[in-house]
Amino acid sequence: MTCTGHESRFILIAIENSRFVRGKLLTNKQLQFSTRAFTTLKGICSGKNRLFCLMNSHDKDMPKRFVIQEHRRGDDVHWDLMLEVDEILLTWRLKMPPAQITVHPAEATRISDHPLRFLTYQGPVQNGAGRVGIADSGVYHSANETADRIDLNLAGRVLNGPFVLERADKTRWRLTPMRDQIER
Incomplete structure (x- = not known):
């Protein structure tokens, strides 16, 4: 080649x-x-x-990268799920850490897209918005993508297996582990 x-x-x-x-x-x-x-x-x-x-990287069957960053600002903490799509990271804010998402659905709020550099970035966030660190990362495959639902197969250090990311309204989504498929 x-x-x-x-x-x-x-x-x-x-x-x-x-x-x-x-x-x-x-x-x-x-x-x-x-x-x-x-x-x-x-x-x-x-x-x-x-x-x-x-x-x-243009192969549609190729796994894409994902990261979950822990974002701390003072006493406030949340996690940002970022999925690589073309040249950006589609981003959702989560209220619980990756370890809890393995067994419980997580509320997710769609926020602005991030640049690809956030796949590996750890450190201070601009304008005094706190610090970020990587809580989980890996690759994913997606299937059955619609405007309201994405079926994901995650292969990360913490999140592994099938998950569904489903829209509840304009900005609210839910990330749900597909336990029945994990147990098979």
């Missing part, structure tokens, strides 16, 4: 012990190696329980 075209973008995905470890977006300029070089890279980087794979 020799990459051509200025619009090609690829993600190097690392899987360790059957769990997502990290994904690095590579532009065409950064990706200047052939299939033979990539095979060598896989051989060098692959360990007993580690697998690296290269995926075209």
Whole structure:
């Protein structure tokens, strides 16, 4: 595979012990190696329980990245769920931490989209709006997307498995774990 075209973008995905470890977006300029070089890279980087794979970022079946940031400002704390869609992060404010969402539905409020840099950002938020830290991150697949519902399959450190993100009204949503599918 020799990459051509200025619009090609690829993600190097690392899987360790059957769990997502990290994904690095590579532009065409950064990706200047052939299939033979990539095979060598896989051989060098692959360990007993580690697998690296290269995926075209425009592939509709490719997992997208997500992050849940804990946002603290004084005594107030909430969590922001961010889903990568194209070049932005669709964002919802959650009232409970990821560990509780594994067993209980969470109210979610749709807030403004965030730039992709928030996938990995930790630290102070501009204009004295507190600090953020990463509470969970990983990749997701979505299916059956409509304006009012997104079926998600999350693969993060905390949230794993099927979830439904469903609209209640203009800005209110609910993130629900699909326990019956998890228990199968």
